[in-house]
Amino acid sequence: MAERRSGPEAEDVADVVGVGFGPANLALAVAIHEHNARHPDAVAVRAAFVERQSQFGWHPGMLLEGATMQVSFLKDLVTMRDPGSRFTFLRYLHEHGRLPDFINQKSFFPTRIEFHDYLRWCAAAVDDMVTYGETAVAIRPAASGTGPVDHLDVVMSCADGGQRVLRARNVVVSTGLRPRLPSGVTAGARVWHNRDLLFRVRDLDVRRHRRFTVVGAGQSAAETAEYLHRTFPDAEVCAVFTRYGYSPADDSPFANRIFDPAAVDDFYTAPEDVKQALLGYHGNTNYSVVDSDLIEQLYRIVYQEKVAGVQRLRILNTTALESADESDAGVRCVLRSLTTGERYPLDSDAVVLATGYHPGDPRELLGALADECTTDTLGRLRIGRDHRVLTSRWIRAGLYLQGAGTEHSHGLTASLLSTLAVRSGEICDSLVQRRAEPQPSTAGMATAVQPG
Secondary structure (H helix, E strand, O other), X not given: OOOEEEOOOOOOOEOEEEEOXXXXXXXXXXXXXXXHHHOOOOOOOOEEEEEOOOOOOOOHHHOOOOOEOOOOOOOXXXXXXXXXXXXXXXXXXXXXXXXXXXXXXXXXXXXXXHHHHHHHHHHHHOHHHEEEOOEEEEEXXXXXXXXXXXXXXXXXXXXXXXXXXXXXXXEEEOOOEEEOOOOOOOOOOOEEEHHHHHHHHOOOOOOOOOEEEXXXXXXXXXXXXXXXXXXXXXXXXXXXXXXXXXXXXXXXXXXXXXXXHHHHHHHHHOOHHHHHHHHHHOXXXXXXXXOXXXXXXXXXXXXXXXXXOOOOEEEEOOEEEEEEEEEOOEEEEEEEEOOOOOEEEEXXXXXXXXXXXXXXXXXXXXXXXXXXXOEOOOOOEOEOOOOEEOEOOOEOOEEEEOOOOOHHXXXXXXXXXXXXXXXXXXXXXXXXXXXXXXXXXXXXXXXXXXXX
């Protein structure tokens, strides 16, 4: 089917196209929506977002009953940028008639299910900006012949098998994180990443499944172990991890300041050795750590089962998963004790890999355009404080990154919710400012990059 080009309106050039529509680009859509509402007499920022999912969803496979957020509801999509916004979590509660009930809980942490519903409520309000069910497959210069590149084309694969192209002055890439699997282990019908937990559990027989193996030591691993133990009352759940025990998340007040908007400024301007030190010092605020309440709950389960003489939750610590071979009968894992070196098999009905995520490389979408992006001495993209990728002078169109791939420049909050509100405002401001600036002269410069 022939490729067709379109924009917010036929043949128009958008000010910005957003690739991906998770919380990060949703926050940007809200910021643009509010900017346009505040400036009705100005030329509106024209935005279009594309999302491969058929509807808005944020880790829907891990919306476990009772699981709570690890960040305050005040770190929603807007409050830290504009507490008076109509898109606050409190406004959502008020419109749904639950504000007094939420206050009476005396908690800063809503359930993940409720916060997801808040995000969907926000997404519905900016639905005119987003197209679901389309996957971005390439970002390429829109220039023809020689000359600077003022526009970028975003090529989408559509459900009908054809392709559609959106042309924009700026592109914001926010494609999230990719599941990380242990070396040598592949996903299958009985081996899956925890992000698919609820989807896979629907197909399981509560009476037939007798043993689950959960690999990982972080929050998702602990939640998965607790959920399976609760949902399958006759099954054994084996929690496998290389640590001696689950480690608590450091959510103390001073450590949490690493997630403040001001900390992004401090991190961005810090020398590289200081950046690495800060990431090391405060990694336990986010990576491979578990809420203390959940740790205590799991410990109580283990202890009470020891008292009862029926051990259903087994903690296999200082243990590594070496392989997981799937068959019609189940999964045979080979585990290795880190303390003794002993290898032994463990047969399970299913294996859940709660082994985290890794950032995708946005350069995979860029083709020839990637050669125009500048990198540091470690080969990482150089990113401006306004989240724009630094490029050669020939690329005058803006290429922005949100989330994955920016931790080295902007710190621990890069892929978290903590600074979404402020970051979206910064990107929106940058888009507006760049639109008003005169373009620099390119006289005497080399031949422009050709479309890929």
